[in-house]
Amino acid sequence: MPSPKLSLQTTTLWEYPSQHYGDGEQGSKDYRGATPSYIIWNLLQRYTKKNDLVVDPFCGSGTTLDVAADMKRKALGYDLQPHHPRVIRADARDLPLENNKADFVFMDPPYGDNLTYSGLPECIGELPATDPRYLEAFEHVFNEAARILRPGRYLAVYVSDVWKSAAFVPIGSIFSEMLAQRFLPVDHIVVARGNKDLEKGNYHKAAEEENFFLRGFNHLLIFKNPEADEVRRVKVEGKVRQRKESREMGDPKRTDESGRGRSSGGSGGGGGNRRGSKGPWKKGGR
């Protein structure tokens, strides 16, 4: 049965009652964690044009590749565990792509260790969101995205917050902060989750009894890679934010007496032309 008609979402609350659009399938419905394809379709409608190169560093079952093909965009998809003939095996922190090649980057990465993917030691989905190595991995992922994305072009990150074992990790806002160190914020969309788990009575009972909330939405964070004349804005705003955080944390190591924040390492500089950061995952010592 064909899915409901697709239309361009025009508010910051997105909803569509199917994982796929049209008569067929984009990506695979059997791949756990596959991205709802209407999200990618909407992003490509707004931020790309015919023949643009779309890159997905966590491409899994290839949803991004299928949507891009439908819309006559070129696309490259990478994943540690390819589940589509055109997905290339690579680590999102070290992509085999030259600087400034992508016209758009989309990613739907693991949200901590909520799902099991390949089980490989390099899989970011092996790390709980509460593990500092999880966020550290994304310092490298976002640097890599800044490196491959052309200045003036856009990136979107689709992600969920995590509540697990009585710990809440607001991944959406943490990622927003990290991305704003490298890119210009464009918008923040709430995507209603069509999660079958939400229909299960026992989940609702647990949410009541243990006093937590089931995840009803995902964040879709949209940023722009700054043009040369916009880079200063990202740097200045990033510094102001770092300084404010240091003051609030009262951390003397992060802020000298004049209030100038020292490098906290890890934050990118906008426009990024660095080549694949050499991370600990390379030595197998996570």
Ligand SMILES: C[S@@+](CC[C@H](N)C(=O)[O-])C[C@H]1O[C@@H](n2cnc3c(N)ncnc32)[C@H](O)[C@@H]1O
């Ligand atoms: C939420 S799924 C993405 C699903 C995909 N968008 C789709 O529609 O099929 C997250 C993916 O991240 C991949 N992954 C985890 N760690 C990775 C890494 N370090 N580099 C590349 N891919 C990784 C997993 O194998 C998994 O396919």
